[in-house]
Amino acid sequence: MTALIPNDPGTLPPAPTPGPAGETRRLPDAARLSAAQRKEVAVRWTLSRHARRLLTLAAAAVVIAVITRRVEFAGLAAPALLLLGAGRPSRPAKLAVRMRPTTTRLHEDEPAAIDVALDTWVSPGPDGARAGAEAGADGRGAHEVRWILHPGHGVDADGATSVIGDAARFTFTVPRWGKRPVGSVEAVLHDRWRLTEGHFTLPLPSIDVYPHPAVQRTRVVLSRLPNRLGEHSARVPGEGTEFTGVREYVPGDRQRQINWPASTRRGRLQVNTFAAERSQDVVLLVDATSDVGEPGSSALDLALRGASGAARAYLDARDRVGVITYQWGGARWLAPGLGRRQVYRIIDAMLAADASWSRGAVLHRLPRAALPPGALVVVFSPLLDQRFVEALRDMRERGFALMVMDVLNVDPPASRFSFVDDIAARIWRMEQQAIRFSLRELGIPVVHWDGVSPLDLPLAPYTRRPVVVRR
Amino acid sequence: MTPRLPTEPRTRASVVPGTLHADVALAVAGPRISALLLGAACVAWTATPTVRSGWASFTLVISIIAVVAGALRLMLADVPEPEDQYFLSVPLRAWLWFLAVLRVPPWEEVAVVMLVWLEVIHPARPWHTFALGAGLVAYLLTVHIAESGTKPSRLLRSHAKILISGACLMAIAAGTAMLPAGAPGAGSALLRVIAAIAIVLAAALVLPS
Numbered sequence: 210m211t212a213l214i215p216n217d218p219g220t221l222p223p224a225p226t227p228g229p230a231g232e233t234r235r236l237p238d239a240a241r242l243s244a245a246q247r248k249e250v251a252v253r254w255t256l257s258r259h260a261r262r263l264l265t266l267a268a269a270a271v272v273i274a275v276i277t278r279r280v281e282f283a284g285l286a287a288p289a290l291l292l293l294g295a296g297r298p299s300r301p302a303k304l305a306v307r308m309r310p311t312t313t314r315l316h317e318d319e320p321a322a323i324d325v326a327l328d329t330w331v332s333p334g335p336d337g338a339r340a341g342a343e344a345g346a347d348g349r350g351a352h353e354v355r356w357i358l359h360p361g362h363g364v365d366a367d368g369a370t371s372v373i374g375d376a377a378r379f380t381f382t383v384p385r386w387g388k389r390p391v392g393s394v395e396a397v398l399h400d401r402w403r404l405t406e407g408h409f410t411l412p413l414p415s416i417d418v419y420p421h422p423a424v425q426r427t428r429v430v431l432s433r434l435p436n437r438l439g440e441h442s443a444r445v446p447g448e449g450t451e452f453t454g455v456r457e458y459v460p461g462d463r464q465r466q467i468n469w470p471a472s473t474r475r476g477r478l479q480v481n482t483f484a485a486e487r488s489q490d491v492v493l494l495v496d497a498t499s500d501v502g503e504p505g506s507s508a509l510d511l512a513l514r515g516a517s518g519a520a521r522a523y524l525d526a527r528d529r530v531g532v533i534t535y536q537w538g539g540a541r542w543l544a545p546g547l548g549r550r551q552v553y554r555i556i557d558a559m560l561a562a563d564a565s566w567s568r569g570a571v572l573h574r575l576p577r578a579a580l581p582p583g584a585l586v587v588v589f590s591p592l593l594d595q596r597f598v599e600a601l602r603d604m605r606e607r608g609f610a611l612m613v614m615d616v617l618n619v620d621p622p623a624s625r626f627s628f629v630d631d632i633a634a635r636i637w638r639m640e641q642q643a644i645r646f647s648l649r650e651l652g653i654p655v656v657h658w659d660g661v662s663p664l665d666l667p668l669a670p671y672t673r674r675p676v677v678v679r680r
Numbered sequence: 681m682t683p684r685l686p687t688e689p690r691t692r693a694s695v696v697p698g699t700l701h702a703d704v705a706l707a708v709a710g711p712r713i714s715a716l717l718l719g720a721a722c723v724a725w726t727a728t729p730t731v732r733s734g735w736a737s738f739t740l741v742i743s744i745i746a747v748v749a750g751a752l753r754l755m756l757a758d759v760p761e762p763e764d765q766y767f768l769s770v771p772l773r774a775w776l777w778f779l780a781v782l783r784v785p786p787w788e789e790v791a792v793v794m795l796v797w798l799e800v801i802h803p804a805r806p807w808h809t810f811a812l813g814a815g816l817v818a819y820l821l822t823v824h825i826a827e828s829g830t831k832p833s834r835l836l837r838s839h840a841k842i843l844i845s846g847a848c849l850m851a852i853a854a855g856t857a858m859l860p861a862g863a864p865g866a867g868s869a870l871l872r873v874i875a876a877i878a879i880v881l882a883a884a885l886v887l888p889s
Contacts, residue, residue, distance in 0.1 A: 282799075284857075291846045292839065
């Protein structure tokens with residue numbers, strides 16, 4: 210029963226100015242929501258409980274008065290009928306509501322809020338009356354509005370879920386990533402005499418909840434970097450800032466690079482040499498096949514949090530970062546790119562991959578744009594899918610530099626008193642160890658991440674110096 | 681009839697639980713206790729003197745149940761219901777069923793109808809009926825105050841003229857009922873009833889909104 214007025218939230222037209230009595234008017238509390246989404250909603254009016262009680266008393270008294278022909282019972286109905294007849298409330302059939310979430314994107318457990326406010330009465334009711342007719346010039350006091358928030362699935366309301374007033378703000382948090390419908394807001398309008406109640410429900414928009422990014426301050430840098438300007442010191446000489454050595458002057462060298470102390474000692478002109486500064490291509494490979502563990506700390510949760518943290522870290526170092534999401538043999542990919550926006554593109558790509566089964570691309574047939582040669586591939590996986598492990602082996606044999614972040618933190622459930630369960634669990638553990646051992650034998654570092662500590666801790670052995678990868 | 685939502689704060693006291701001051705507690709509990717007392721007074725008023733005809737005992741029992749249940753509904757209005765109602769224990773399910781029984785039926789309407797019927801089965805006593813009408817209106821207004829959290833002084837101020845007019849009309853009706861009929865027969869009595877209803881409707885129409 211809601212109709213969205215086709216307005217860009219950021220470019221809403223100015224609100225209608227107050228006119229003569231009975232015309233469209235704006236309630237003052239809605240002014241602060243001028244940039245919000247405006248919706249027209251139909252109001253369903255019903256008798257209030259109070260009115261129903263008065264009506265019952267009046268009807269019972271009148272019926273008995275007529276049947277028994279006793280006048281005093283007609284008088285018994287008088288106060289109730291007068292109360293019912295005196296309050297002739299205005300009942301607008303439609304009204305406009307403004308709604309604005311404080312953000313459309315947030316991270317897990319990050320507080321957010323949504324503002325709702327009555328804006329204008331847009332159409333008269335069946336009796337021709339308009340809201341505000343019985344109140345002051347600003348329309349205040351004609352109706353009392355009670356807003357009730359019904360949070361959607363996976364949304365936790367933080368503050369009050371019921372607010373009285375022309376405008377309301379509901380705060381909430383979302384504990385897990387994903388595209389979450391915030392829920393709905395039910396509004397109940399009471400007239401001044403509380404004889405009628407108007408009801409309408411306002412569906413709230415969905416909100417994108419991003420995984421909470423893991424902390425990563427250090428970066429893994431390859432020894433061979435592509436010939437592209439960046440911030441990582443390469444092994445080849447160049448125009449960087451990191452000093453690498455001294456050599457004899459040749460015509461064409463800059464005079465400012467002359468090392469005078471060395472020239473004095475050797476008797477010939479010497480110049481400083483510096484390392485080139487290059488950037489690298491980083492591809493984050495997220496295994497979305499297996500989601501094991503408690504919701505909120507499952508393998509997929511850790512993979513997404515780790516990948517988003519790594520994306521931020523490498524993009525801060527001016528690296529080009531892309532993402533490949535592997536799922537049941539298929540893959541979705543986003544080509545490496547630069548800039549802050551790439552973080553959001555990467556996270557959106559990961560969340561979109563989770564929302565649908567993608568069977569278009571195959572991991573071993575990805576184009577060069579998705580998996581550039583010489584790129585560092587950082588894998589976030591619980592290594593439970595054998596096809597994915599085979600795909601990693603295949604990529605390593607094709608010469609890619611891989612680094613696996615193991616996000617498996619749970620064991621299969623087993624009974625402590627069952628011998629068979631115990632044996633099965635031991636076999637499973639040995640199989641997992643064998644998988645990791647075989648990957649290490651191929652030259653793929655496998656580090657375990659518990660999801661709590663920063664990514665720098667497990668990556669510490671590989672971030673101190675450039676990683677040499679044999680092709 | 682829609683059951684009351686468990687999360688809506690009915691009064692100021694329910695907004696900040698645990699910080700209940702004496703004046704706030706009195707403001708919350710006062711209308712609820714008053715509603716119970718007014719309902720009990722109306723029941724006692726109509727039940728005396730005791731009559732044996734017209735299902736009087738049954739009507740009296742139902743009216744007592746309705747008044748008590750309505751009062752309990754007001755007392756337990758702030759008790760929330762659990763959001764997740766799966767796999768609840770038997771006592772908790774019984775408690776929720778009890779709350780639903782209290783919150784869903786229109787107890788006050790039942791009480792009003794029963795009390796009016798109790799008054800009917802008594803012999804004609806116009807001024808007694810006048811007092812019952814005043815008590816019933818006061819009972820319904822008190823229930824409304826307890827439900828909505830409206831300030832009694834504000835509500836009475838806005839309703840003062842109407843209540844005075846209603847009391848006058850009730851008094852006129854009671855006085856008219858005490859007069860002997862103008863002519864013998866059923867037609868005369870019916871004519872008086874219709875005239876009284878017409879006066880009430882006319883008053884309702886001419887009162888300013």
